[in-house]
Structure formats: structure tokens, C-alpha cells
Amino acid sequence: MSPPIVFYDIPSTLPNKSWSPNTLKTKYALNFKNIPFKIVWVEYPDIERVSKEIGAPPTSNKPDGRPHYTLPMIHDPSTGAVISDSSNIAAYLDATYPDTPRLLPEGTFGLFRAFEAAASALLTPVYPWALPASHSFLNPPSQDYFRSTREKSLGKTLEALVPTGEEGAAAWANFKAGFGKMDEWVRASGTGATYFMDKTPSYADIWIAGYVLWLKLVLPDKWEDMKTWHDGRWATLLRNMEKYEGVPE
Amino acid sequence: MSPPIVFYDIPSTLPNKSWSPNTLKTKYALNFKNIPFKIVWVEYPDIERVSKEIGAPPTSNKPDGRPHYTLPMIHDPSTGAVISDSSNIAAYLDATYPDTPRLLPEGTFGLFRAFEAAASALLTPVYPWALPASHSFLNPPSQDYFRSTREKSLGKTLEALVPTGEEGAAAWANFKAGFGKMDEWVRASGTGATYFMDKTPSYADIWIAGYVLWLKLVLPDKWEDMKTWHDGRWATLLRNMEKYEGVPE
Secondary structure (H helix, E strand, O other), X not given: OOOOEEEEEOOOOOOOOOOOHHHHHHHHHHHHOXXXXXXXXXXXXXXXXXXXXXXXXXXXXXXXXXXXXXXXXXXXXXXXXXXXXXXXXXXXXXXXXXXXXXXXOOOXXXXXXXXXXXHHHHHHHHHHHHHHHHHHOOOHHHXXXXXXXXXXXXXOOHHHHXXXXXXXXXXXXXXXXXXXXXXXXXXXXXXXXXXXXXXXXXXXXXXXHHHHHHHHHHOHHHHHHHOOHHHHHXXXXXXXXXXXXXXXX | OOOOEEEEEOOOOOOOOOOOHHHHHHHHHHHHOXXXXXXXXXXXXXXXXXXXXXXXXXXXXXXOOOEXXXXXXXXXXXXXXXXXXXXXXXXXXXXXXXXXXXXOOOOOHHHHHHHHHHHHHHHHHHHHHHHHHHHHOOOHHHHHHHHHHHHHHHOOOHHHHOOOHHHHHHHHHHHHHHHHHHHHHHHHOOOOOOEOEEOEOOHHHHHHHHHHHHHHHHOHHHHHHHOOHHHHHHHHHHHHHHHHOOOOO
């Protein structure tokens, strides 16, 4: 049997520790494909050092131009590969483990990339709530790092981000409308469709489920509203994905 | 043999008359599926009346809330169906003519809808050039309608839209960057991919080709630049689609 994949995740004080939408996508993907893995927990201030140690490339540039290292990343001892960015990891797993369930059918990764761009744009209204809420569940070293980097790039305190009153109601309605668009995409895929590719779950569903689980975890009050949206589509999605949330024994 | 589908298009003074990105998508789609059709030409001021006469639904609402009727639309005498909106037409054709080449593989129409949302957002920077240029090729009744409706909704003359100087250079660079994203989607679909679904043309390619042909027709000077972008990907796309540009004899 192959040695397990090493999956680098960011811990929190939540029961399962995992909380980041991006690392949740990778955890779902590994379990969906039934690929054994073990988790290495990395606090925010250590991500750059650990990435360099294992030879993971940066995933973007910081506002000042320096390389930006992010989680998730994986190290696959069977191939020696080190991959960062959740969607790159998904593509790697499909290419490297062709005998496991596919995350995306052959030839659809380009359309998935477009889906990712469109869905990302629809998720932006929730960040003013979700960033401060995420911060509150981090461990102290990550809390300090998360607060100082986010406040520097946003130009305000995390607490000042949270929209209230009419502005808050409008932002929340806007966020719900974005999920309404995604609900239309599901429905466009086939009569009685459950997933973005009709009856078959794919990485597009895992991608959204990563965000939905994140919001359920860090914004439980908001989740009470979200879980009723679109005939409970997003609550059903999380229930269907629940079997992929754990860590192999 | 079935009677030809009636395809409603907006004429121009260009040699092939067709010019609208949305009606070009439907023309490509009908030819791609080898479905016989004939064109009925409708000038802008007549679209609402003709739509109501054949029972085509509006595709959106005008800024003031009234129903907005648009082309393309088709009437299929074999089934009695009347369909408006190019992507709805694509879905109808795949569902109704399963023995013709598929525009989108089973289960991918939802991902295509997400692609459409993401790609539409990337196309916005070109409208300030493309709207005035399109106007110049319309017939007089459509010219008057096009100018008055667009100028009313945009709050400026068509001529005042065209960005110049540094602003123009930045908008054009932004537009090119959008096609750069789309080039990445193609490349993400497979090694040496030609299309958004790797080696196989789909409605995603037809959708983009409708816009690219429109820009080639109405902005020939800008096309001299565009056709060199991304190793000539967009020029290659139009060449590959050329066989679907005509009208069946």
C-alpha cells in the first residue's frame, strides 16, 4: 500500500480543527477519492517557512510583490510531488490516481476554472462577516498574523468590516442572490439535478461545499438562514458531503 | 425531411448581414448540429412586435421594468416550440435533436452557465468600442433605435463612450487580460488543448466565437491586435468555426 499523502492544513479551536474553505476542499477531495492521507497542522506564521522547506511554490504575490505561500498543500511520498492551491491539487489527484473516482470528468477542468471564477465573484459579499468570525476561532499565533495581514490590506479593523443595519441587510441579500445564481446553474444541469453536473457530484460541488461548511462553522447564526435557501439545497449538499469530512483512521 | 427551423436575426450592412454576437452563436450552433434553417431578418424596432406575434417570451426586463424582447429567437415548425435567448436555444437544440452533434456533453450545461457568467464579466471592457462600431453597420431604422436606447441607458452619446489616450490603453489591456484568463481555461482543460473542453469543440467555444467574430467584423483595426493574442488562439478559433458561418442552400 502507498504511504499516505501529507496534507498541510491550518488548525482552529473548532472540534475538527479544519475550518478554511480552501483546505476543506482538499480534505473532501482526498476522501472522495478514497486516497489515504495524514494531516500536518501549520499555524499561519509558519506557512511560508514550511512551504519553502518542502519546496511548495507560492500561489500568488502579496500586494508588495513578494511571493505569497498558502495552504492547502500536499506532499505525495509516492511520486515526490509537492502541490499547492486546492484546484491544482484536485487536478493532480485526478491525473495521478486515475483508478479512483474522478473529481472532474475528462475535458471539464477548463469549464471548472470558469466556474471557479464566476462562483468566487458571487462569494465576495460574505467576507466582511466571515473574516472576523474566522479570526475568532484561530489559535493565538494565527490570530495575530491573520489580524495584522488582513487589517493592513483592508485598511480597517476586522471588527469594523461587519456590515450592519440597512447596509448589512443589502449585503446579505446580495450574497443570497449569488447563491440563487448557483442554484440556477445546478437546475440548468438537468431535471431534478442535485449537483452542478446533474446527478453526479464533482469537484465543483466540493468547491462550494468547502465554502458552505466554512460558513456553517464560523457563522452558525447566519447558517440558520442559509440552510433554508433554495429548498435546502446547501444543507443537503453538506449532508451529502459529510462522509468526506473526516480523517482516515 | 423536417421543415427548416426559422431563425430570427438582426441585419446589418455587412456582407453576410449577421453581426450580433448573440445571433452569431445561434447560427454557429445550428450549422454545428447540421440542422436546416432559414433566416428571417428583423430590424431592432420590430423585435418586440415580431416576438409577440410568434409567442416568444421576453428574455429580461428593461430598466423601467417592462419586458425586454431580444434576438436571437427560433421557431421550430417540427415541434411548434418558440425559444428566445441563445443559450436557451442551445439547450433546446441538444435536447430536441439528440442524434446531431452535441453542443455540450450531458450534464455540463450548469458548468457552461457558470462559464457564461465568468466570460461575460471579462468581455465588458470592449463595449465602449464595440457599441458605437456596431451602430455604424446597422440599417437606418435599427440605427435610430440602437442609438436612442443605448444613449438613454448609458447617459452619454455613443461617440463619447470610446475610451482614448491612457484610459483607452488601460481598458484595452484589461480586455486583453480577460482573454488571457480564457486562454488559461483552455490550457487547463488538457495538454495542447484547442478548445474549452480540450480537443472537442463545444458550445463554450461557439459562445466565445460569436463575440470574436463580432469584434472582427465591427472593429477590424482592433482585430489586427486581437488575432495575435495567445499564440493566435482566437484567430484559430474563428478559422475552425468558419465552416459554421453560412446559411444552408
